[in-house]
Amino acid sequence: MILLHFRSGQELRLGLKTPSGIVDIAAARTALVTTDADAWAALPTDEAGLFAGDQAARETLTQLEQSIHTQQVSGPWLLREEDLQLGPCVIHPSKIICIGLNYRRHAEESGMAAPTKPVVFAKFPNALAASGEPVPLSKHGHAYDYEAELAVVIGRQAKAVEEADALSYVLGYCNANDVSEREWQVHSSQWLPGKTFDKFLPLGPYLVTADAVGDPQRLAIRCWVNGQLRQSSSTADMIFSVAQIVSYLSHCMTLEPGDVISTGTPEGVILGMKEKHWLAAGDEMVVEIEKLGRLTNRLINAE
Numbered sequence: 001m002i003l004l005h006f007r008s009g010q011e012l013r014l015g016l017k018t019p020s021g022i023v024d025i026a027a028a029r030t031a032l033v034t035t036d037a038d039a040w041a042a043l044p045t046d047e048a049g050l051f052a053g054d055q056a057a058r059e060t061l062t063q064l065e066q067s068i069h070t071q072q073v074s075g076p077w078l079l080r081e082e083d084l085q086l087g088p089c090v091i092h093p094s095k096i097i098c099i100g101l102n103y104r105r106h107a108e109e110s111g112m113a114a115p116t117k118p119v120v121f122a123k124f125p126n127a128l129a130a131s132g133e134p135v136p137l138s139k140h141g142h143a144y145d146y147e148a149e150l151a152v153v154i155g156r157q158a159k160a161v162e163e164a165d166a167l168s169y170v171l172g173y174c175n176a177n178d179v180s181e182r183e184w185q186v187h188s189s190q191w192l193p194g195k196t197f198d199k200f201l202p203l204g205p206y207l208v209t210a211d212a213v214g215d216p217q218r219l220a221i222r223c224w225v226n227g228q229l230r231q232s233s234s235t236a237d238m239i240f241s242v243a244q245i246v247s248y249l250s251h252c253m254t255l256e257p258g259d260v261i262s263t264g265t266p267e268g269v270i271l272g273m274k275e276k277h278w279l280a281a282g283d284e285m286v287v288e289i290e291k292l293g294r295l296t297n298r299l300i301n302a303e
Helices: 025-032 047-052 055-069 104-109 163-169 242-250
Strands: 002-008 011-018 021-024 096-100 119-123 135-137 148-154 170-177 207-209 220-225 228-234 260-262 284-289 294-301
Touching (some): 011 025, 011 047, 011 055, 021 025, 021 055, 025 055, 047 055, 148 220, 163 170, 170 294, 242 260
Parallel strands (some): 135 294
Antiparallel strands (some): 002 011, 002 207, 148 260, 170 207, 220 228, 220 284
């Protein structure tokens, strides 16, 4: 199942991507419950309902997807994706947790030893951006860099879970770009100042449920800048797997539905290059992870 958010006026609405188009889920529910309330009443109408909903709510979304595919239901709530302006695929996470130095070859290019425990830092909601949304570059920085990352979205509360069970707490996955300002990143021993500038975590375009992704450690991950391939790797190169990360974090904090975990970037970032030509206004970044679509953002000068 593929989920997203799209703009309708000032509102961000939850959508379901199907081969026939994008379902405005709230509008579909309103229309369908008038004819068959028992079948469609469990449809979540927004992100809060999706994350708070039980398995029945998600099964009803799957039922809707299948009913559209077999042409049993349709309506004006089925929209053309090309007509929509997307939002971040997760819009209200209670936590945005990031993992640093989590690819072996990225640690090598950074001249740092592979960590023995996950390197954990945070971003804040001000950093969220949508695919297609401009990312502003502050005049107070200049060492701007990209980082293609696999992001994990938690689907149910996780506290002190074991590695063997950890993936069952994952709702799905999406592309993330951990945009960074490298000089601000090393102002102190904490990386956060260079990581959470406004719009410095584009997320999307889709949230793809775990059942449609399969093994998160077998995904190709790439990043292009202005059409030039900069990063090309696999999540198999992660030092700490998704299951290990979820388990580790759940032992120091309770993970809530909708929390986002960005799991680190592979080699190929500007920081690891001998000649560092930092990102600038006008550059276009594209992140593509297998099965998750393409996340595209252009850089602009902040006003």
